[in-house]
Amino acid sequence: MxxxxxxxxxxxxxxxxxxxxxxxxxxxxxxxxxxxxxxxVLALLPFVLVVAFAIGGTPxxxxxxxxxxxxxxxxxxxxxxxxxFVSAAFLLVVPVALxxxxxxxxxASWSSLRYLLAAPVPRARxxxxxxxxxxxxxxxxxxxxxxxxxxxxxxxxGWGPLRMPTGGELPVGDALVRLALVVLxxxxxxxxxxxxxxxxxxxxxxxxxAVGGAVGLTIVGNVLDAVTALGSWRDFLPAHWQFAWxxxxxxxxxxxxxxxxxxxxxxxALVLFALAFxxxxxxxxxx
Amino acid sequence: MYxxxxxxxxxxxxxxxxxxxxxxxxxxxRIKVPTLILQGQxxxxxxxxxxxAMAKAIRANGAPVAVDWTAGGHDGGDRETSRVAARTExxxxxxxxxxxxxxxxxxxxxxxTGGIDTTNGAVQLRGATGERYPGLGDGGRTVxxxxxxxxxxxxxxxxxxxxxxxxxxxxxSQASSLGVGLSLDVPGQFARxxxxxxxxxxxxxxxxxxxxxxxxxxxxxxxxxKVYDVGPxxxxxxxxxxxxxxxxxxxxxxxxxxxxxxxxxxxxxxxHRLRLVLASTDLGYASPVExxxxxVGLADGGLKVPTAPGVHTQPAPLPAWVWGLPxxxxxxxxxxxxxxxxxxxxxxxxxxxxxxxxxxxxxxxxYAKSADRYAVRDLSFRxxxxxxxxxxxxxGAGKTTTLRMxxxxxxxxxxxxxxxxxAIRPGAPVLSRVxxxxxxxxFLPHLTGSANLELYWRATGRPAADAHxxxxxxxxxxxxxxxxxxxxxxxxxxxxxxIAQAMLGLPDLLILDEPTNGxxxxxxxxMREVMIRYAAAGRTVIVSSHLLxxxxxxxxxxVVMDRGRLIQAGPVGEITGNGGSVLVGxxxxxxxxxVGKVDALPGVGSARRTADGLLVQLDGTTPARLxxxxxxxxxxxxxxxxxxxxxxxxxxxxxxxxA
Numbered sequence: 054m055x056x057x058x059x060x061x062x063x064x065x066x067x068x069x070x071x072x073x074x075x076x077x078x079x080x081x082x083x084x085x086x087x088x089x090x091x092x093x094v095l096a097l098l099p100f101v102l103v104v105a106f107a108i109g110g111t112p113x114x115x116x117x118x119x120x121x122x123x124x125x126x127x128x129x130x131x132x133x134x135x136x137x138f139v140s141a142a143f144l145l146v147v148p149v150a151l152x153x154x155x156x157x158x159x160x161a162s163w164s165s166l167r168y169l170l171a172a173p174v175p176r177a178r179x180x181x182x183x184x185x186x187x188x189x190x191x192x193x194x195x196x197x198x199x200x201x202x203x204x205x206x207x208x209x210x211g212w213g214p215l216r217m218p219t220g221g222e223l224p225v226g227d228a229l230v231r232l233a234l235v236v237l238x239x240x241x242x243x244x245x246x247x248x249x250x251x252x253x254x255x256x257x258x259x260x261x262x263a264v265g266g267a268v269g270l271t272i273v274g275n276v277l278d279a280v281t282a283l284g285s286w287r288d289f290l291p292a293h294w295q296f297a298w299x300x301x302x303x304x305x306x307x308x309x310x311x312x313x314x315x316x317x318x319x320x321x322a323l324v325l326f327a328l329a330f331x332x333x334x335x336x337x338x339x340x
Numbered sequence: 341m342y343x344x345x346x347x348x349x350x351x352x353x354x355x356x357x358x359x360x361x362x363x364x365x366x367x368x369x370r371i372k373v374p375t376l377i378l379q380g381q382x383x384x385x386x387x388x389x390x391x392x393a394m395a396k397a398i399r400a401n402g403a404p405v406a407v408d409w410t411a412g413g414h415d416g417g418d419r420e421t422s423r424v425a426a427r428t429e430x431x432x433x434x435x436x437x438x439x440x441x442x443x444x445x446x447x448x449x450x451x452x453t454g455g456i457d458t459t460n461g462a463v464q465l466r467g468a469t470g471e472r473y474p475g476l477g478d479g480g481r482t483v484x485x486x487x488x489x490x491x492x493x494x495x496x497x498x499x500x501x502x503x504x505x506x507x508x509x510x511x512x513s514q515a516s517s518l519g520v521g522l523s524l525d526v527p528g529q530f531a532r533x534x535x536x537x538x539x540x541x542x543x544x545x546x547x548x549x550x551x552x553x554x555x556x557x558x559x560x561x562x563x564x565x566k567v568y569d570v571g572p573x574x575x576x577x578x579x580x581x582x583x584x585x586x587x588x589x590x591x592x593x594x595x596x597x598x599x600x601x602x603x604x605x606x607x608x609x610x611x612h613r614l615r616l617v618l619a620s621t622d623l624g625y626a627s628p629v630e631x632x633x634x635x636v637g638l639a640d641g642g643l644k645v646p647t648a649p650g651v652h653t654q655p656a657p658l659p660a661w662v663w664g665l666p667x668x669x670x671x672x673x674x675x676x677x678x679x680x681x682x683x684x685x686x687x688x689x690x691x692x693x694x695x696x697x698x699x700x701x702x703x704x705x706x707y708a709k710s711a712d713r714y715a716v717r718d719l720s721f722r723x724x725x726x727x728x729x730x731x732x733x734x735x736g737a738g739k740t741t742t743l744r745m746x747x748x749x750x751x752x753x754x755x756x757x758x759x760x761x762x763a764i765r766p767g768a769p770v771l772s773r774v775x776x777x778x779x780x781x782x783f784l785p786h787l788t789g790s791a792n793l794e795l796y797w798r799a800t801g802r803p804a805a806d807a808h809x810x811x812x813x814x815x816x817x818x819x820x821x822x823x824x825x826x827x828x829x830x831x832x833x834x835x836x837x838x839i840a841q842a843m844l845g846l847p848d849l850l851i852l853d854e855p856t857n858g859x860x861x862x863x864x865x866x867m868r869e870v871m872i873r874y875a876a877a878g879r880t881v882i883v884s885s886h887l888l889x890x891x892x893x894x895x896x897x898x899v900v901m902d903r904g905r906l907i908q909a910g911p912v913g914e915i916t917g918n919g920g921s922v923l924v925g926x927x928x929x930x931x932x933x934x935v936g937k938v939d940a941l942p943g944v945g946s947a948r949r950t951a952d953g954l955l956v957q958l959d960g961t962t963p964a965r966l967x968x969x970x971x972x973x974x975x976x977x978x979x980x981x982x983x984x985x986x987x988x989x990x991x992x993x994x995x996x997x998x999a
Binding site: 062063064065066067068069070071072073074077078080081084085086163164165166167168169170171172173174175176178216222224288289296297298299300304305307308309310312313316317319320321323324326327328330331332334335337338339 | 453457458464571572573607609610611655656658659661662663665666668669670672673674676677679680681689708744747748749750751760762766767768769770771772773774776778779780781782783784785786787791795796798799800801802803806841845847848
């Protein structure tokens with residue numbers, strides 16, 4: 054392609070690599086009500102926990118099982134850990150499924166997808182932008198919850214070391230590093246949900262279908278993981294490792310579970326992301 | 341013998357001789373073969389000190405010795421059966437079979453408790469290894485203890501006893517390494533000495549030692565020594581639930597003795613304290629039943645703690661799939677992406693067509709999952725610069741499918757679309773010169789109209805100055821409604837906003853699909869003028885519609901489609917015919933024969949009945965002559981005129997096409 058023909062080839066100033074910048078996509082998504090509601094729910098949860106503990110008294114473990122619940126009111130760091138503990142299995146799955154599952158499908162349902170594609174935003178570029186923004190939003194949701202819990206917990210229970218349910222304490226500095234590690238692990242282990250939702254999002258034009266499908270399959274994974282007869286096959290279920298982050302809150306850091314969990318999650322995610330890009334690249338857009 | 345000793349509480353000389361003869365210590369100086377010593381850490385019956393004694397004795401004979409502290413023991417816990425079996429087999433392979441290639445493992449290994457496996461609640465074990473067996477007193481760190489000299493009682497009948505190891509209660513000793521455990525000292529029956537909180541973690545690997553002064557009001561003092569790990573909240577944990585029994589002879593005068601505490605492998609977290617407790621009773625042991633008072637004080641104030649610095653914890657082994665699975669997935673993903681790419685290369689641009697806004701050649705698209713039903717079939721036409729092209733056809737004619745292919749949204753099964761000489765592919769860069777409004781508006785409902793347009797333009801990545809947003813907004817004519825969320829818009833408002841969006845950047849080719857749907861008559865007229873003005877500036881407009889009457893007023897050229905096929909293409913005048921057509925209103929029904937007669941008149945192209953009357957296509961004759969002929973045929977004419985020319989032509993064309 055010579056520079057002479059370039060003039061007629063594209064409109065002046067158009068460059069495929071500059072279409073749908075991340076900032077634009079972020080603004081498009083940020084002002085949506087579901088984003089705000091999700092943020093609000095996550096920001097309110099720590100307050101709900103504090104109020105619940107205030108009404109119900111000091112938390113006690115169920116049937117003498119040691120859980121993070123028993124130490125929730127020990128310090129701000131403990132409340133942050135507890136907030137993660139109660140929400141990691143389901144509450145944090147929802148924003149990931151929502152942000153990643155809704156992103157393409159909602160554009161299809163609004164019919165705005167075809168105008169973006171005809172702008173033209175190259176299809177792979179569109180997916181990259183949308184995926185990046187959805188993942189950043191998901192990560193923000195995961196950071197928001199413990200951050201608010203830490204602040205609220207510090208006001209309510211004081212700034213102190215993280216008391217572990219199995220005994221022992223972590224100094225505040227270490228505890229914050231461990232909590233950051235926990236959030237990072239939860240994010241990486243949710244990549245599989247993100248990829249599943251994103252793939253469904255490129256397949257269907259119904260945003261609810263993509264989000265619900267991803268959440269539903271996550272629940273199916275949990276159910277399968279409860280079938281102990283599957284034995285070591287469960288190692289390959291992402292749900293099997295969903296609480297591996299608790300290893301970071303033990304006196305002895307255990308990496309094994311988290312490494313395996315990340316491995317399984319990343320493996321599934323890679324294939325699902327590839328399916329999304331492959332399918333969307335050749336798909337007839339009829340929405 | 342056991343009964344005798346158990347009843348007496350003390351071994352007699354005969355029992356002692358027998359035990360000594362049966363002990364490995366009796367033959368230790370004759371063991372000269374390679375020896376693997378496996379000893380459980382949670383074992384109050386055969387503690388680690390026994391393994392230490394064996395290792396020292398056999399090593400003195402010059403034979404290779406490996407020591408392995410397993411996790412469980414007679415007190416319970418994980419016996420590591422499979423690992424122990426594997427290591428034993430390797431040892432035999434090496435030294436009995438003589439297989440020199442077999443790895444017999446490290447000279448010293450400890451199974452350390454990590455955390456809990458969060459997937460099943462089991463305790464995780466990790467190996468710690470050293471290149472040599474360090475013994476029980478390697479690498480001392482002295483921790484200062486505080487505490488006055490204390491007196492305490494040995495209760496008559498030796499009860500109630502302190503509790504440390506409870507034989508048979510499995511798992512308790514395992515729990516101690518995790519920070520929970522059952523241990524109890526009876527008030528008044530022990531002395532205790534605490535350290536300050538540790539400023540750094542401390543791992544005990546071996547037998548701690550402490551020097552104490554012991555005084556008793558009896559000849560012998562029997563003490564049970566133990567070291568607790570005390571957390572900041574005061575919770576105390578006895579490592580492996582082990583306790584060291586000590587008999588101090590001649591304590592009446594007071595003696596200073598060195599107490600060797602149980603050999604353990606245990607880590608104290610920074611901030612925890614060490615607590616030395618010397619108790620007069622213990623549940624696991626028989627102790628003097630005579631009441632006594634003991635007085636115990638620290639001799640030099642320090643607990644010597646062995647740390648075995650040469651022993652390092654190995655990371656927990658990870659199965660191979662941890663790395664293999666993501667790598668395999670990456671390969672699969674790559675394969676999916678590479679095989680998913682379109683195989684046909686993009687054809688090179690055609691320089692001869694660089695000034696032709698649109699050329700469609702042999703375009704075909706089948707319905708999804710259909711082999712022979714076509715939405716568009718073998719469609720070819722060409723649009724030149726400055727034209728306003730009307731794409732006409734009834735619903736289902738394939739107009740929208742064609743426009744979607746033109747926008748790169750769906751891929752044709754056959755044929756080619758070139759815009760300014762560039763072949764259309766999904767996301768083809770030349771689409772940046774095309775503005776489109778196809779099948780209704782597509783906006784983000786939560787954003788305002790102006791935000792929608794602004795974000796759409798920013799999504800194209802082109803300079804803001806090129807948008808000409810003011811001109812577009814003028815066409816939309818939404819006024820203050822632009823600042824409202826799009827979800828509050830009426831159908832017509834969305835429509836106008838969408839047309840404005842299509843005009844952003846003043847594209848060289850503007851495609852409008854049913855643009856007048858939902859507009860009121862003044863707006864329709866305005867839209868017509870907009871299109872004509874737009875094309876007059878040297879740009880090109882394609883309008884699709886099934887509302888034929890209005891296309892006729894704005895278009896210069898027409899492409900008529902029906903059932904996916906091209907019916908006719910050309911200038912509007914050419915298609916409607918020079919003579920045009922005449923619609924004849926009449927009273928009552930006309931018979932087939934009468935219509936046939938009109939059809940057969942000279943200079944008449946065709947005549948057929950429609951809902952509005954008789955439609956006559958002129959081909960040579962004049963309307964006046966036709967009227968005369970109609971009257972002659974005694975047709976009750978009520979109205980006569982060149983009404984709705986294009987629509988009639990259109991219907992005629994379609995009628996011909998489907999015949």
